[in-house]
Amino acid sequence: MLLSVDQPSASPTATQVTPVGVMAEAPPSDLLARRLSRVVFGSSLMMLPVLLTISWMLLGEPRSANVGLSGLAAVWLLSLVGAVAGRLAGRLLPVRAVFGDDAFASASIVVPAVGLAVVAPITLQAAVGAPLALLAGADFDGWMAFAIGGTVHVHLAFAVSMGLAAMRLARGHDVRRVALWPAVVLSFIPGALIAFPPLLVWVSGWAISRGFVRLARGWIASDEDAPSM
Secondary structure: OOOOOOOOOOOOOOOOOOOOOOOOOOOOHHHHHHHHHHHHHHHHHOOHHHHHHHHHHHHOOHHHOOHHHHHHHHHHHHHHHHHHHHHHHHHHOOOOHHHHOHHHHHHHHHHHHHHHHHHHHHHHHHHHHHHHHHHOOOOOHHHHHHHHHOOHHHHHHHHHHHHHHHHHHHOOOOOOOOOOHHHHHHOOOOOOOOOHHHHHHHHHHHHHHHHHHHHHHHHHHHHHOOOOO
C-alpha cells in the first residue's frame, strides 16, 4: 500500500508578491488626466531658473538682450502647453497603478506648488516692475538677474514652505495658510534696502500662497468627487 504524502500548504502568513507590471485598479482616465496635467505644469515651471541661467551664460550680460522677460514668458507658455498635453496624454495612456496611488496624487498637488513658488514671485514683480522700467527707459532683466541669483535662498525657502503646505493638503489636513516667516527672515540677509525686500517677500508670498491654497483645495475636492471605477 502506497502512502500518500500531503503537499505542504502555503503558510497563511506567507507574503504574496504582486508583479510590478500588472495592471491594477486605478482612477478613471479623467482623474488621471487632471493629476498628470498638474504634474507636467509644475515641472515645466521649475525650468525657469535653468532656462534663464543657460540663456545668460550664452548671451552674456542680461541687459544686452531681453532674455529675462522672454524666458519668463516662454516658461509660462511651455507650462500651459504641457498642462494641456498632459491632460490629453492622461486620457490616452494605459492606466497603471502608479498613477492612482497616494504618491502620485500627492505629487499632483506638491509639484505645481513648488513650480508656482519658483515662478509666481518674479512674475508678480515683472507685472509691476517691467512697465515702470519701460517708462523709465530701462529694462527689467537686471532686476530679474538679481532676484533669481542674489536672493536664491529666499526663493528656496518659499518653495520649501509651499511644498510642505501642499503635502499636508494632499494628506487631508485643513491647511489655510503657508508659513512665510522663513523666507521673510532670510530676506534680511543681503542687508541692502533692509525694509523693502522683507515687505516685498511678505506681500507677494501672502498673495501667491493664499491663491494657491484656494486653488489646491478646489483640486482636491474635484478629485474626490470624481466617479469611481
